[in-house]
Amino acid sequence: MPRSQALDDGLMAAVDMGSNSFHLAIARLDHGVVRLTDSLSEKVQLAAGLDENQQLTDEAIDRAMACLSRFSQHLAGVEPQRLRIVGTNALRVARNARRFARAAQEVLNHPIEIIAGREEARLIYVGVSQTLAGQGKRLVVDIGGGSTEFIIGERHEPLLTESLHMGCVSYTQRFFPDGQITEKSLNRAITSAQQELASIARAYRDMGWDSAVGSSGTIKAIRHVVNSFGWATPEGHIPADAIAKLRELLLSVSDIRELQLPGLKDDRRLLMPAGFAIVSAMFASLHIDTLGFSEGALREGVLYDMLGRFGEGDIRERSIVSLQQRYGIDGEFSTRVCNTASELFAQLQPVFNFSEDDLGTLLRAAQLHEIGKAISHTGYHKHGAYLLFHADLAGFSKPEQEALSLMVGSHRRRLRTENIDALKAAGDVVLLQLTLILRLAVLLNHSRSRDDAALPRVRSDGQHYRLDFAKDWLKTHPLTLADLEQESGYFQSAGFKLTVY
Incomplete structure (x- = not known):
């Protein structure tokens, strides 16, 4: 395979079209180092726009296109080969994802990549690993709007990756509509998350890790609340004993909007019960003692992975x-x-x-x-x-x-x-x-x-292919001639023409 030349210094960018939020990260490549220069995030809640037929509604698509239109103004100075735009769970499950991708490509004038769950997990780990020092295995967890990714890796190499179908937006719609929260609904959400985790818990526990780290908005919000109430470890991590305290706090109200959670916006507060249910389940199922936090996430992973595509990686x-x-x-x-x-x-x-x-x-x-x-x-x-x-x-x-x-x-x-x-x-x-x-x-x-192997001269106008071989070559290679005659018939039946000389 021919390998691309390494990227020169200059701007590069990544757009992460998540199920809850859309993120834009613009960075400058400086002597091989990716330095973030600007970032934007908008709550689009694409997953909330999936109807009963798993189709994105026109309103959800309009929200997304309006956001991407604003992002596009910041991408004017980024060369096409230095830009990647990825979509995650909501676009994986949407039956009209191709229509969405065409519309997004028209707005951004750049191809859209809808990535698989395990590929999303790998990229998340790449992003997180660039922000963390230290040795040993680490467990990385990223709770998104429609899926949650779990990765065990060492240094910059993911060893075990998985993406489960549970997220803060989908669980909010399913268990906590209109911000209502009861002990029954919270228990149902936690049980559902534990059922999802059952398929991977043993394999992850068997591999083990030395530290556990969360990324993205849901875990960041829970960490903020835990720190605000003085429940965090001295390093600012979420300890296992804080889970019971946060549960009691959430169940002190019947409507999550009534709960005073310092520093959280209303839209993030509405997602708190669902996010807590997933975090509670993973602490219990994976036997997590403490959970740290990393600012790195999918968008940073996309940037570093893009850098690798232009080098040896x-x-x-x-x-x-x-x-x-x-x-x-x-x-x-x-x-x-x-x-x-x-x-x-x-x-x-x-x-x-x-x-x-x-x-x-x-x-x-x-x-x-x-x-x-x-x-x-x-x-x-x-x-x-x-x-x-x-x-x-x-x-x-x-x-x-x-x-x-x-x-x-x-x-x-x-x-x-x-x-x-x-x-x-x-x-x-x-x-x-x-x-x-x-x-x-x-x-x-x-x-x-x-x-x-023959290397004929080939010419085409898109409909007609003409192959010119060296004189008498086909006479001495009757098998190739027979193959080409058969292929000419295949071309003709498909509306093309193949001639051989």
């Missing part, structure tokens, strides 16, 4: 290598397919104005196109598509995974209308053209011989 390349090893992919053969794909890409780049990111997508698909053979040789492209769509791939957003899945699923056999429509929906015409290049690169290496 692109986690996506490690994920690709791990998949190749786990599923027994022939690395030597996939490299030859990559080399052929690169040559074809270079010839067609002036025609389609491909980007460096497009080349990365093409080569990753080439590296993984045989992954489905680990399940069955018959229909292995379909098995590969399934694996890549559903796998937890560190470093990849959901749209990136979908693109890989669609390309691998369409790299051989007939190109059906539904394949073409899905490729266009996921990546416009560019993803479709990359898939056609992948098909040709795989076909030209069909013999798997080290010496027989």
Whole structure:
């Protein structure tokens, strides 16, 4: 894989479209160090805008677009390759997330990445680890609006990651509507959180940690309340014995708005019972003694991860290598397919104005196109598509995974209308053209011989592909000629034309 040049000093930015709040972080890269220069946060409560059909309402989308419009004014000086915009749980579950992403991309003039839960957890840990010193394993917990992430890591490396479907906004709607709180509703919320935690508690306790740290607004608010009442440790951490005291405080009123919690805004006060229920459950289920706090979170993790993509630390390349090893992919053969794909890409780049990111997508698909053979040789492209769509791939957003899945699923056999429509929906015409290049690169290496791979001259206008081989080459390679004739039929049935000379 070609590696991008390291980023020069200058501005970089990350936008975190959370289920509760949207965050913008602008930083300056100074001699390899990320220095935060500006940050903005707005309560959008996207998760609260999910209706009974898991569709984001027009009102929720309007709130989000208004916020992003304000953010866009601060991003004018940031170059596109120095900006990442990620969406989390609310967009993972929203059935109209693609519509939302298109609208957001129009406002910000930049692609939107909806990330998987474990990828969100990994990025949170990256952000938190940059703000903490010290040795040993640490447990990191981040309570969001729609999900809660749990990570055990050491130094800058996450070892165990999980994302559970419980958050301060979703639990507020479910257990504490209109700010009403009773002992029964609080107990129900805590029990629900403990049920979620039951699937991971033993594995996390078995791995163990030396310190526990929370991040983001919910834990920050609880820590603030605990400190205000003098219940915190001398270091300002939340101790286990403060949980019972905070529970008693919350149950002293029937409406959370009646409770005087110094320093908390009304919108954060309304989320306090739900946030407390999750914190209470995790203290009990994970046997936490004290919980510290870190200012680092997802947005900082996105910034540092972006920096790694332009150096030696692109986690996506490690994920690709791990998949190749786990599923027994022939690395030597996939490299030859990559080399052929690169040559074809270079010839067609002036025609389609491909980007460096497009080349990365093409080569990753080439590296993984045989992954489905680990399940069955018959229909292995379909098995590969399934694996890549559903796998937890560190470093990849959901749209990136979908693109890989669609390309691998369409790299051989007939190109059906539904394949073409899905490729266009996921990546416009560019993803479709990359898939056609992948098909040709795989076909030209069909013999798997080290010496027989052909590098024809390729020309295209987007509909018609023409391959020109060296004189008499095809006469001495009848298998390739037969493959190309069959592929020409596949092209024709898909509305394209392939001619060979």
